Amino acid sequence: MKKVSLIAIDGPAGSGKSTVAREVAKRLGFLYIDTGAIYRALTLKAINEGLDFGDKEALIALSQRTDIELEDSSDFLKVYLDKKDVSEKIRMMEVSRKVKIVAALKGVRDNMVKLQRRLGRTSSGAVLEGRDIGTVVFPDAAHKFYLDATFETRAKRRFDELKKKGFGISLEEIKNDVETRDKTDMTRKVAPLKKAKDAIAIDTTNMTVEEVTKKVLWIVKSQR
Numbered sequence: 001m002k003k004v005s006l007i008a009i010d011g012p013a014g015s016g017k018s019t020v021a022r023e024v025a026k027r028l029g030f031l032y033i034d035t036g037a038i039y040r041a042l043t044l045k046a047i048n049e050g051l052d053f054g055d056k057e058a059l060i061a062l063s064q065r066t067d068i069e070l071e072d073s074s075d076f077l078k079v080y081l082d083k084k085d086v087s088e089k090i091r092m093m094e095v096s097r098k099v100k101i102v103a104a105l106k107g108v109r110d111n112m113v114k115l116q117r118r119l120g121r122t123s124s125g126a127v128l129e130g131r132d133i134g135t136v137v138f139p140d141a142a143h144k145f146y147l148d149a150t151f152e153t154r155a156k157r158r159f160d161e162l163k164k165k166g167f168g169i170s171l172e173e174i175k176n177d178v179e180t181r182d183k184t185d186m187t188r189k190v191a192p193l194k195k196a197k198d199a200i201a202i203d204t205t206n207m208t209v210e211e212v213t214k215k216v217l218w219i220v221k222s223q224r
């Protein structure tokens with residue numbers, strides 16, 4: 001089988017991993033895979049169908065009959081749920097609040113990981129970002145990073161990002177969301193967010209996107 005060059009970038013919400021992963025992928029001509037968007041799309045479908053979020057079996061069954069596609073357009077990542085563009089809708093607060101329930105289910109993750117592995121392996125090179133890429137999805141990825149920043153910085157970044165997109169949410173609401181999501185993502189039984197032993201940690205608190213991007217690219221080059 002052909003050897004695919006894979007870059008895994010994990011980290012908590014607001015660590016800067018999405019922006020950096022996308023930029024790194026662009027500069028290397030690699031495919032960019034936002035795995036959080038995949039869990040968000042599935043959560044949106046569960047909301048749209050009025051599913052009971054306490055019904056694990058229904059959520060797992062839903063993950064089996066859902067088609068999710070990612071397309072990297074020039075401006076932003078497009079996310080298609082059953083062929084419909086949901087790129088904006090998956091950023092809604094209701095999705096942010098409920099995604100942790102969906103992402104904590106093993107049956108759901110098994111299906112989503114299969115999709116992520118297929119996308120990565122069939123590319124000629126990919127940058128995948130999420131919570132468990134270096135630990136579960138591609139533990140043998142050639143390059144692994146773990147991005148982090150202080151809680152205040154991460155909450156402020158999320159706030160600015162959503163404000164720019166026109167969502168009217170207070171900084172307090174964002175802080176609550178980021179805090180509870182961090183806690184659930186890090187303490188769940190299946191694929192919790194943690195740094196892979198062989199991942200390189202980068203504290204992005206006082207760094208610009210350009211600085212982090214350059215650092216990642218420099219490390220990737222030196223590991224080749």
Ligand code: DC
Pocket residue numbers: 013035036037039040099100103104129130131132133181185
């Ligand atoms: O990166 P994000 O904030 O868009 O991710 C949304 C949620 O999806 C996050 O709170 C946890 C979950 N997620 C996950 O469990 N595993 C991944 N590989 C990516 C995201």
